[in-house]
Amino acid sequence: MSIEKLYKNYGRMLLDMSYRITQNRADAEEILQETFLEFWKRKPKGAIIAWLKKVVVNKSFNLIRDRKNLEVEKASPRTPEKLMEDEEKAMVVKKALSQLKPIENTVVVLKRYQGMSHKEIANILGISENNSRVIFYRAMKNLKEQLGSYIKRGNING
């Protein structure tokens, strides 16, 4: 498959994956471009999509690990009230995710937004399947605490 086709078909998914981990558009776009450049240079054989996912996730994970504070980027305002409400909810979720450890954040994003199994996550992050599970349990416990207080105030789903 040509690099152009790969970019058109999988670029959006990879960008979304990186954006949800880094929570920063510019970083996500840069990581995507770097990944495709690396792909062009190395021309990996075999499971190309798996390779692309692995590179994007690892680059995003390394970036948030090296960054001391994950800055929650505010979504651009799109005026109407409903959209403002959606943005507020998104901000709460983003903030809760940003307060997790980088590895926990990455695992939750891959599990919840990409629908990956622990086996896939373990393979991408180079950890054991059990480790992925433990990290995910810990992250979910933290998220339950953080989002729980917000839900109780009736701000979400209410």
Added chain:
Amino acid sequence: MDKEVIDYLSGELNWFKRSVFKLRIKRNPIIKKKLKEYKEAWDTLLEWKETIELPEIDLVQKVSFPLRLKPAFLLAIGIIGLGIGFYFGLKSYTSTFDYMNYATEVLYEE
């Protein structure tokens, strides 16, 4: 107990374990409460619906001629360059030689 609830929500349980878990939810109010709490957090995560546009990137253009022709082309230019250089070099050497002969003759005559 938390682990089971999280596995159930994230679809990690097989059909048998799911059925057993569902039975346990009915019988055990503590599990039911836990499930409700985790489910709220689990669903809330999807409230982040934001998507971003895929940027246009300039992909490498196809080269207009095969790269293997490039060295051959450079070699041809080099040979032609050497030829031209040799021609002018020889011409200038000949004219210098002629001039020297002429100068020597004039000197002798004087």
